[in-house]
Ligand SMILES: NC(=O)C1=CN([C@@H]2O[C@H](COP(=O)(O)OP(=O)(O)OC[C@H]3O[C@@H](n4cnc5c(N)ncnc54)[C@H](O)[C@@H]3O)[C@@H](O)[C@H]2O)C=CC1
């Protein structure tokens with residue numbers, strides 16, 4: 001029998017971390033060996049014999065946590081936001097010196113969300129205009145969401161590859177922020193509202209028609225199959241994978 005994956009969860013007292021602790025504990029092929037909150041020494045992960053680390057902390061902590069994991073030969077599955085291009089490049093450079101170690105940075109672990117972003121990228125070349133609205137609970141510390149940034153990047157790359165220009169926009173006068181954030185030429189609008197969990201709409205507009213691709217996470221349980229898939233797959237994918245779609249066969 002294959003021995004269970006020895007998993008440490010960082011951010012274990014947070015909304016996502018607490019859910020991940022439950023999911024890992026319930027998985028028959030995994031053993032939860034450490035569950036750390038803010039201020040607890042990372043060395044405890046090593047003392048516990050972890051081979052895999054899940055990071056669900058905050059943008060200010062995640063980079064140091066993941067670097068620690070890689071430097072100690074642990075595979076890492078990362079859901080925390082804040083991994084911009086510079087941070088990903090620095091991590092990829094570090095991983096080059098640790099060729100057997102894998103890191104997954106997943107802006108969104110929900111399968112439906114990953115599919116929605118992929119569908120949006122596929123549709124994007126056929127529409128004049130594309131904008132994104134992301135809607136989250138008001139305790140979220142970052143905006144726009146990591147998922148919206150990733151979706152905008154995918155949409156932008158797909159449009160560039162097809163030679164489609166940025167959508168028309170005649171705005172000459174606007175209050176700051178009224179047109180949202182510009183992510184690779186795609187406007188992203190962030191809503192924060194009590195009662196929401198994590199939601200996104202990609203609006204695609206052409207003459208006389210609109211396609212809306214919407215995904216809703218009503219519960220953080222929606223993210224757990226992706227966390228477990230990431231843990232089961234990460235060792236077989238050395239180096240840095242950005243997006244859970246890297247482990248899925250979306251074109252099959
Ligand atoms: N990829 C995905 O599918 C998802 C990603 N997220 C992202 O995950 C992150 C966490 O989200 P939430 O759980 O909602 O936030 P949260 O604020 O509820 O939890 C974060 C926890 O991390 C702890 N923490 C901070 N620094 C730490 C450190 N160095 N070591 C250990 N613990 C530390 C905090 O004390 C807190 O308990 C955010 O960046 C969020 O955007 C959230 C939901 C889904």
Ligand SMILES: O=C(O)C1=N[C@H](C(=O)O)C[C@H](O)C1
Nearest residue numbers: 081107108140145146147198
């Ligand atoms: O903070 C959250 O809640 C979420 N964060 C991730 C993001 O920023 O995209 C994933 C999901 O949207 C929930």
